[in-house]
Amino acid sequence: MIVVCLVQVQPSAGNFHRDVDVNWGDGRGKIVEGGRGLTLSLDQYSGSGFQSKNVYLFGRFDMQLKLIPGNSAGTVTTFFLASPGPAHDEIDFEFLGNSTGEPYTGHTNVYAQGKGNKEQQFRLWFLVDNIPIRVFNNHDASGVPFPTNQPMRVYCSLWNADDWATQGGRVKTDWTKAPFMAHYRNFKINTCVNGSSTGSTCGSKPGDTFSNQAWQTQELDANGRNRLRWVHQKHMIYNYCTDKPRFPQGIPSECKRSKF
Numbered sequence: 001m002i003v004v005c006l007v008q009v010q011p012s013a014g015n016f017h018r019d020v021d022v023n024w025g026d027g028r029g030k031i032v033e034g035g036r037g038l039t040l041s042l043d044q045y046s047g048s049g050f051q052s053k054n055v056y057l058f059g060r061f062d063m064q065l066k067l068i069p070g071n072s073a074g075t076v077t078t079f080f081l082a083s084p085g086p087a088h089d090e091i092d093f094e095f096l097g098n099s100t101g102e103p104y105t106g107h108t109n110v111y112a113q114g115k116g117n118k119e120q121q122f123r124l125w126f127l128v129d130n131i132p133i134r135v136f137n138n139h140d141a142s143g144v145p146f147p148t149n150q151p152m153r154v155y156c157s158l159w160n161a162d163d164w165a166t167q168g169g170r171v172k173t174d175w176t177k178a179p180f181m182a183h184y185r186n187f188k189i190n191t192c193v194n195g196s197s198t199g200s201t202c203g204s205k206p207g208d209t210f211s212n213q214a215w216q217t218q219e220l221d222a223n224g225r226n227r228l229r230w231v232h233q234k235h236m237i238y239n240y241c242t243d244k245p246r247f248p249q250g251i252p253s254e255c256k257r258s259k260f
């Protein structure tokens with residue numbers, strides 16, 4: 001299964017040697033193919049992960065993930081952006097494994113100023129490539145924090161979470177199938193490096209400039225909106241916006257205002 005997250009303009013090709021550090025897993029994470037690929041592995045003792053060398057404020061991030069084939073129950077493969085600290089911003093894509101033949105779950109969340117609780121989940125038996133699955137609009141003006149001013153690092157990891165990940169924790173990891181491997185490639189970034197919120201030059205080649213304003217006002221076109229609606233109607237399995245028992249004081253205000 002191949003999944004691509006977030007798509008926009010033409011980014012330039014990345015190189016894992018240049019762009020990331022394998023920071024977790026004691027040799028279980030390996031840069032391969034001269035920097036064009038990276039494999040993470042998970043066994044009984046540890047998972048593994050890597051993080052970008054740079055931090056980013058606005059931008060487009062492309063990554064192809066090849067998730068664990070066969071029995072991936074209990075495993076979680078991730079691609080996310082996060083800033084440090086308790087009042088952090090974070091944008092999450094987590095892929096929850098399953099028994100052989102059963103679909104992966106794509107789990108998404110957004111944190112702004114440390115406030116999360118915005119989960120949406122999708123059944124991934126379609127290819128996400130170029131299909132928008134989630135939009136989080138900026139409702140800063142009405143008091144809903146939006147990730148706009150804390151530079152974030154890109155993180156990817158493969159780890160075990162069989163206490164909750166698969167069918168609510170009922171299906172455990174089959175360690176006789178270990179090590180489990182996830183592959184990452186075609187990492188492309190087009191963004192503001194070390195993004196200061198004012199006056200930074202964004203883009204991956206000289207002359208590429210995108211004002212922060214431009215990134216903030218990116219919207220889907222009609223075709224994108226149609227696809228997003230299709231994903232939400234056919235493939236969404238959890239939406240915090242419709243989980244009324246979870247929010248006895250009323251659903252979060254960005255849900256009411258959202259077009260989706």
Ligand SMILES: *[C@@H]1O[C@H](CO)[C@@H](O)[C@H](O)[C@H]1NC(C)=O
Nearest residue numbers: 096098102103105165166167
């Ligand atoms: C795994 O498959 C089952 C049965 O199709 C499904 O209910 C569940 O949502 C799938 N995903 C996870 C992560 O458990």
